[in-house]
Every structure is written in structure tokens, then in C-alpha cells.
Amino acid sequence: MYVAVKGGERAIANAHALLAEQGRGHPHLPVVDPAQVEGQFGVLVSRVMTEGSLYDPELAARALLQAQGDVLEAVTLVRSYRTTLPRFGYTCAIDTSGLAPQRRISATFKDLPGGQQLGATFDYTHRLFSAAGAATPDRRVSDGVDGEDQAMPRVADLLGAGALIEPDAHPDQDATQPGDLTREPPVFPMSRAERLQALARGDEGFLLGLAYSSQRGFGNTHPFAGEVRVGEVEVEFDAPELGFGVPLGRIEITECQMVNQFTGSAETPAQFTRGYGLAFGRSERKVMSMSIVDRALRSAEFDERVVSPVQDEEFVISHSDNVQATGFVEHLKLPHYVDFQAELMLVRRLNEEFKESRA
Known part of the structure; x- marks a missing residue:
């Protein structure tokens, strides 16, 4: 056993050295600086920060370099580091009602107060490789909003003024302080605030697949994009x-x-309902998927039948965390010699008994 352990240690050390060598790339090429990753891979950095539950673009860039671009490994690095940080308290809830957007679009109204603001987006690109060294667009050119800053009320507030959409919050939702999923294990059924925490930390690809399943008919959520905003907000410490x-x-x-x-009921007039998503940085695909899944998980609030996976709270929340999923799947690469030998012996014995029974 001692020899096996020592041999394993040397093998692991060599594996680490080989990993570092492969991650460095060709020695004639310059080393990639974390600032380059932070500046040129903003969408990727945003995903690592959101799913890692830590807003630190520089640290997320370092994690991506160390993980050689493996997003889930980078998220794991960020979360592991996060657990070492002291907790001084909580911030106040950020106020997004006055968010001055770099980008603000809506698929519900063509003529919005304040206008549509395209900002930086892939929505209208041709998905073709651009020429190396292509000129940078002149940033002085207007992207949809003229002159002075204009008020940009939320689309949901416009609908709310006519009582055409459910209230932004219900009285019972603010009765208790929401739990902190980074410190307390989830307990089902969860409050909506706790679900939104889990969805914000959830894997973007998994949530995208669930949202798509609901739109295709494995669920009943085929919404309109009321509003997507990207911008900066102030954070305050409580x-x-x-x-x-x-x-x-x-x-x-x-x-x-x-x-x-929402068609309404005997007690509730016909009105629209909401799905909500929020994430760090530029994370449009994530927040859109998150908001679709959020609405699907509100089935109990509207007495809707739960008929699809995206409506099953325990299924969605228990499988959306990519760090847990990665650990559980990839642990299969570690030694399972004893377990397999036990099953191998069982299969051999059952085969022998089967042969004897057929003789």
C-alpha cells in the first residue's frame, strides 16, 4: 500500500506539471495576460462571475486562464476561493428601476418611452468570421437614442399602470427574510427568492435547455421579452x-x-405574469433562460398543472448547479476498484447460477 501511495503521488505531480506545460502553449508565443481575457472575453468572464457567485472580473479572468478555458473548472476555482473570504455582512438590494442602460431592448412595444437602445449585441451579426484587424466602429455614432438622456420606464411598469400585469411583489413575499443558499442547504418547497438565487448560480447551458423545452411544448411558457437591460448599478453595504x-x-x-x-380565474382578472432574471456582467442568454424557467416554476402560484420537467422545482434546482454536477460526474474517473470487483464477482456468480438452472 505504501509503494502504491508514493507511486500515485509521483504520477499526480507529473500530471500537474504536464497540465501546466500544455496550458502554457507554444513557448515562442507570449503569455496571455489576465487583463486581456477580462477585456476581450467579457461575456465569458461574466458567466464565470455569475455562476461562481463572486463579482471580480480580474479573478474570473485568472480562473479562466488557469482552467485553460474550461468554464466549469473556472467556476469551481472561483467558488472555492469565495469560501475563504470573510463575510462582513450583506449589501442592500440593488435598485434596478433607475438603471441607466448601455443596452435596452423590448420585443413587446416598438415605440418605447426612451426608445430602443441596441448597444453592443451579436443579434444582427452575420455569424461570419471578421477580417483580422478590422476597423473599430466610431463610438460617436448614435445607436438608437438621440441627444440627451431620456427617461426609460420599465415595460412592466407601463403594463402595470393599466393593471394588465401582476404586481411586482406580493405582500406575503416580503414577510420573511430570504435564506442564503451559499450558507444554508435548500429545503423544498423553496421561496421564489431562494429559487432565483439558485437559478442565478445555475449552469447557463442547463437553463437554456430547460427554457427551450418549455417553449417547444414541454411546459407552457412561451413568453414575450418584455425588456432586457445591460448597465451599471450602485451597490451599497447595509x-x-x-x-x-x-x-x-x-x-x-x-x-x-x-x-x-395568464387567462385569469374566477378570483383573478385576465392579466400578464412575470418571469425574472438577473446576472453579473453581459449575460443576456443566461437571464432570458433564467426568467423563462422562473415563470415555469411558479406553477403552484397560478394553480397550473405540473406536467413537464421545467415545472418540477426539485428536479430543476437539484440539477442546475454545475459545480455539484461536475463533481458527481467526474468523480467516476477516480478509482472504484473495490466497488467494481464486488459487482464483477456478483455478475459471475449470477451467470454460474443461470447456467446451472438451464442445465
């Missing part, structure tokens, strides 16, 4: 001894509100 929030700085976020139809 200091109870002071009685007011202390500004910490600004962070970039993406917010989405989906508008979903």
Missing part, C-alpha cells in the same frame, strides 16, 4: 449601526423581465 447604506461602487449587470400570458 450597515445597521449607521441606519443607511454605504456606497461600495458600481457593478455591471444584465436584467430581464419576461411577459407571460
Whole structure:
């Protein structure tokens, strides 16, 4: 056993050295600086920060370099580091109602107060490789909003003014403080606030697949994109001894509100319902998927039948966390010699008994 352990240690050390050598790439090429990753892979950095539950673009860029571009490995690195940080308290809930967007679009109204603001988007690109060294567009050119800053009320607020959409919050939702899933294990059924925490940390690809399944008919959520906004908001630290929030700085976020139809009931008039998503940085696909899944998981609120996986809270929440999923799947690469030998012996014995029974 001692020899096997020592041999294993040497093999693991050699594997680490080989990994570092492969990650370095060709020695004649310059080393990639984390600042380059942060500046040129903003969407990827945003995903690592969101699913890693830590807003730190520089650290997310370092994690991506160390993980050689493996997003789930980078998320694991960020979460592991996050657990070593001291917890001083909580921030105040960020106010996105006055979010000054770098990008703001809606698929529900053509003429919005404040206008559509395209900003930086892949939506209208041709999905062709661009020429190396292509000229950067002149940033002085207007992208949809003229002159001075204009008020940009939320689409949901416009619908709310006519009582055409459910209220933004229900009285019972604010009765208790939401739990912290980074410190407490989930308990089903969860509150909507706790579900949104889990979905924000959830794997983008998994949520995208669930959202797509609902749109295709494995669920009943085929919404309108009420509004997608990308911009910076101020974050304040909640200091109870002071009685007011202390500004910490600004962070970039993406917010989405989906508008979903609801036929009403004997007690409720016909109105639209909401799905919500919010994530760090530029994360449009994530927040759109998140908002569709959020609405699908609200089936109990509207007495809807649960007939699809995307509506099953325990299924969605228990399988959306990519760090847990990665660990559980990839642990199969570790030694399972004893377990397999036990099953091998069982199969051999059952085969012998089967042969004897047929003799």
C-alpha cells in the first residue's frame, strides 16, 4: 500500500506539471495576460462571475486562464476561493428601476418611452468570421437614442399602470427574510427568492435547455421579452449601526423581465405574469433562460398543472448547479476498484447460477 501511495503521488505531480506545460502553449508565443481575457472575453468572464457567485472580473479572468478555458473548472476555482473570504455582512438590494442602460431592448412595444437602445449585441451579426484587424466602429455614432438622456420606464411598469400585469411583489413575499443558499442547504418547497438565487448560480447551458423545452411544448411558457437591460448599478453595504447604506461602487449587470400570458380565474382578472432574471456582467442568454424557467416554476402560484420537467422545482434546482454536477460526474474517473470487483464477482456468480438452472 505504501509503494502504491508514493507511486500515485509521483504520477499526480507529473500530471500537474504536464497540465501546466500544455496550458502554457507554444513557448515562442507570449503569455496571455489576465487583463486581456477580462477585456476581450467579457461575456465569458461574466458567466464565470455569475455562476461562481463572486463579482471580480480580474479573478474570473485568472480562473479562466488557469482552467485553460474550461468554464466549469473556472467556476469551481472561483467558488472555492469565495469560501475563504470573510463575510462582513450583506449589501442592500440593488435598485434596478433607475438603471441607466448601455443596452435596452423590448420585443413587446416598438415605440418605447426612451426608445430602443441596441448597444453592443451579436443579434444582427452575420455569424461570419471578421477580417483580422478590422476597423473599430466610431463610438460617436448614435445607436438608437438621440441627444440627451431620456427617461426609460420599465415595460412592466407601463403594463402595470393599466393593471394588465401582476404586481411586482406580493405582500406575503416580503414577510420573511430570504435564506442564503451559499450558507444554508435548500429545503423544498423553496421561496421564489431562494429559487432565483439558485437559478442565478445555475449552469447557463442547463437553463437554456430547460427554457427551450418549455417553449417547444414541454411546459407552457412561451413568453414575450418584455425588456432586457445591460448597465451599471450602485451597490451599497447595509450597515445597521449607521441606519443607511454605504456606497461600495458600481457593478455591471444584465436584467430581464419576461411577459407571460395568464387567462385569469374566477378570483383573478385576465392579466400578464412575470418571469425574472438577473446576472453579473453581459449575460443576456443566461437571464432570458433564467426568467423563462422562473415563470415555469411558479406553477403552484397560478394553480397550473405540473406536467413537464421545467415545472418540477426539485428536479430543476437539484440539477442546475454545475459545480455539484461536475463533481458527481467526474468523480467516476477516480478509482472504484473495490466497488467494481464486488459487482464483477456478483455478475459471475449470477451467470454460474443461470447456467446451472438451464442445465
